[in-house]
Amino acid sequence: MIRFIIRRREHPIPYSHASLISIFVSILISLAILTMFGINPVIAVWEAFIYPLISGYGWSGVLRNALPLLLCGIGLIIAFRAGVWNIGAEGQMLLGAIVATWIALYFMPDKPALIVIPLMFLFGFIAGGVWGLIAGILKSKWNVNEVLTTMMLNYVAYQLVYYLVMGPWQDPVTNYPVTRPFPPSACLPKISRTFPVPIPTLIIGIFSAFFVYILLLHSRLGYEIRAVGSNPDAAKAYGISYEKVVMIAMFLSGGFAGLAGVNAVAGAIPAQLRRPEQVSRGYGFIAILVAWLAGLHPIAAILTSILMGIFFIAGSSIEIIFHTGVETTNLFIGSLLLVLSVAETLRHYSIRVKFTSSLFKISKESSGE
Amino acid sequence: MQTRTILSYILIGIIAAIIGSGITYTYVTSSVIGPAPMAFKAAWIYVGPIGDYGWTHAHDVGRRYVENKFTWLETTYKESVTAEDFRTVVEDFINRGYKVIFATSFEFLYPSCELAKQYPDVLFFHCSGWNIYLQGEQPSNLGFYFAEFYQLYYLNGLMAGALTQTGKIGYVAAHYIPEVVRHINAFALGALEAAKYLNKNITVYVTRIGAWYDPDTARNLASQLVSTYGVDVIAFTEDSPAIIQFCQEQYEQYGRLIYTFSHYSPMYDYGPDVVVSGQLVHWEKIYEDIITKVYTGVYNKDNLKDSVDYWWMLREGAVELGAKFGMPINPKFESVLKEITFQIDEKLEAELQAYGMQDVIKVVNDKKYISIYDLIMLRLKQMSDENPTFDPFTGPIYANNGTLMVPPGVRMNRLQLWTINWFVEGVVVIGE
Incomplete structure (x- = not known):
């Protein structure tokens, strides 16, 4: 007879260990699934994960995918640390993209880049923040479930972008559902033509990660955010304003997603607003995984977002080489999500399997060792 | 077991996997004979x-x-x-x-x-x-x-105009880029020409998806065209047979016949009872x-x-009229189209004679008649000619706001066709 003994660990396994094991196990699972489809896993690992990276050309794609994930991810880390479940990074990103487009094409199409680009990021942050703040206010004032509101606000943002690109902002030359290309002053400068990673976003991304690290772990506001996140009632008892913290957390969370939205339009080639699914591209959802995989630590999010970027490139390469359809990237990310969810439980609980010699012998032991 | 021990095993495993895959792969690829130099x-x-x-x-x-x-x-x-x-x-x-x-x-x-x-x-x-x-x-x-498909869309339009009972024809577009607008216009011009011969009133209702591939939205828009606007013919620009499946279902479940056309690939098998013809590509x-x-x-x-600027049509054999390859018109509807006849004028008679088709003319009480099917075959021959003697975009053509866009006798040139952003008369754009 088999017995499972589940015990709560006195000291949970650190996030870093759980994450590393999850990454390893999930890659093994993904490769096992690919093997079942007749793909040689050795060639897959070499061709998809190693060759693009050691020969260098894969890195620009990795970073172009990692940057929006990093920005959305560190935003989510703020919200999650405050115990607010922001699922709306997609919508907040799109609002940032809309405002950046408005500035680039209609508000100041003829101003120099040094004015336009900072303003796009500033107002993109505010726009994404306000979109997040709507859910924040609803939660703090009337205790409306923020999972539902942020999720539903995503769809509002999707439809808003659809309306703009198929209506008033549609490209008049081709009638295609995209806006006109931005003027050169509103296009983010790239590292080089062969390595088209937007420099402003790269700087803002890394700077934001450190900024959020200091904010969360070495400031009064960060202390309040963490206090509300771990125990709202205790935080209230200590005189921390729950309402204020939730609203600030949602504003900042949405703001960083908004920055990713600015990058998605102004950093694209050509720079323009497109249909919503081509702007947010699911980054807002995958960023949830980035945040959790980083153990809600902003600096670690740099590494986890790069890892997701590698998954994007590797998935694409496997699709190119083995013609596996379009789901290979999702296979990697999906198995990682699954394994990480299991690991989150195993961090806190240990499971032992015991084989007892007889079916009829009823163990008198307690559930201890 | 200590987590640190587990981690070190994993690290060793990863390094071994990387080295192993590199060696194996180098071995595998080097054993393959290299391709010919010109390959x-x-x-x-x-x-x-x-x-x-x-x-x-x-x-x-x-x-x-x-x-x-x-x-x-x-x-x-x-x-x-x-x-x-x-x-x-x-x-x-x-x-x-x-x-x-x-x-x-x-x-x-x-x-x-x-x-x-x-x-x-x-x-x-x-x-x-x-x-x-x-x-x-x-x-x-x-x-x-x-x-380019516009010649075929025009021919499909002739069929649509001849077959429609309600006089209302639908078109589900992917986008309103010049390419699709051109196709919609050619389709509408065909339908209106048939309507002129048969004394019908025809309106073409156009709506758009906003994406090239979106079977669900395509279906919904087709359903809306049928239920709200009463169309009984639907042509489309979308990359799947979703609308053909929709029409076939309507036929099988409710006995409602909505004519439709194959788009790019031979979609006849998805709707053998509803696909009249279509535009196919090579x-x-x-x-x-x-x-x-x-x-x-x-x-x-x-x-x-x-x-390099290919703009190939019927003449080059890059496109083909058909419900599927080798079937220009579904036999189920071919007989119907042969029975729809109209009186011809001298100009059309001369065109028929130029292509040796005078045998199809039937004379009743000194009046000369041909069927829509004969007209389609004539136009197909004219447009497949080395120097096409017919083009649907020949004036007079009016926009749907009543403006004369192409003067009588003038053919639109390629630049005009590639930048076309207005709809011909008879087209009603929904929801814009």
Whole structure:
């Protein structure tokens, strides 16, 4: 007879260990699934994960995918640390993209880049923040479930972008559902033509990660955010304003997603607003995984977002080489999500399997060792 | 076991896997005999899945044709690529030794132009774009090709106009780019011409999806056209047979006959009771021509801008009228179209005589009649001619706001057709 003994660990396994094991196990699972489809896993690992990276050309794609994930991810880390479940990074990103487009094409199409680009990021942050703040206010004032509101606000943002690109902002030359290309002053400068990673976003991304690290772990506001996140009632008892913290957390969370939205339009080639699914591209959802995989630590999010970027490139390469359809990237990310969810439980609980010699012998032991 | 111990095992495992895969792979690839020196590799970038059974499927048929035909050619593809992913995918191909890139969507126009500048040694061929959109920025290693359907849409329009009972015809468009507007207009011109001969009142209701591949929205819009606007013919520009399946279901479940047309791929099998005809493509003709000329050096990185601009139609055999290949009109409807007759004037009689078709004229009480089917066959011959003697975009053509856009007797030129952004009279655009 088999017995499972589940015990709560006195000291949970650190996030870093759980994450590393999850990454390893999930890659093994993904490769096992690919093997079942007749793909040689050795060639897959070499061709998809190693060759693009050691020969260098894969890195620009990795970073172009990692940057929006990093920005959305560190935003989510703020919200999650405050115990607010922001699922709306997609919508907040799109609002940032809309405002950046408005500035680039209609508000100041003829101003120099040094004015336009900072303003796009500033107002993109505010726009994404306000979109997040709507859910924040609803939660703090009337205790409306923020999972539902942020999720539903995503769809509002999707439809808003659809309306703009198929209506008033549609490209008049081709009638295609995209806006006109931005003027050169509103296009983010790239590292080089062969390595088209937007420099402003790269700087803002890394700077934001450190900024959020200091904010969360070495400031009064960060202390309040963490206090509300771990125990709202205790935080209230200590005189921390729950309402204020939730609203600030949602504003900042949405703001960083908004920055990713600015990058998605102004950093694209050509720079323009497109249909919503081509702007947010699911980054807002995958960023949830980035945040959790980083153990809600902003600096670690740099590494986890790069890892997701590698998954994007590797998935694409496997699709190119083995013609596996379009789901290979999702296979990697999906198995990682699954394994990480299991690991989150195993961090806190240990499971032992015991084989007892007889079916009829009823163990008198307690559930201890 | 300590977690630290587990971690060190994992680390060793990862390193071993990397080294092992490298050694194995080097061994595997080095044992393969290298290709002939003139051989090259070409990659196709698709906007939708091959299984769409429409646009992308038709391109893949063309790709497989040249792959099988030329032993020195190696091809590959990537499905469902978005404009944002285009760069990543193409760079991956180029770094794996692909020298020829076929970008098969309008979405890839600007990214193709940008990448062609960045990789001047790679040959880029973009399907459905044209230099006017690039405003003089076209690099020398980027060429264009397209198999144009407007002649076939016009013929389908003749059938639609003859068959409709309600006088209301629907069109589900992907986008309102000039390519699709041109097709809608050609379809409407055909329907209106048939209406003129048969004394009908016809309106063409047009609506759009906003995406090339979106079967669900296409279905919903088709359903809306039927229930709200009472159309009994639906043509479409969408990359799947979703609308044909919808029409077939309406026929099977409610006995409601909604005529429709195959688009790009032979979709007859999805709706044998509803597909009248359609517009089919032979991309392989264009691909064969391009690949051969690249192989022989006629096309090279310095002359694509000036020499590659395919705009192939019936004359070149790049397109075919049909519900499926070899079936121009579904036999179920062919007899119907042969029974719909109308009185002809002297001009049409002369045109029939010029193509040796005077036998089809039936004389009743000194009046001369032909059927719609005969008219379709005449137009098909005229447009397949070496110098087409008929073009649907010949004036007088009025826009749907009543303005005369093309004076009588004038044929629209290619620039006008490639920038067309107005709808002909009889077209009602829904929801704009």
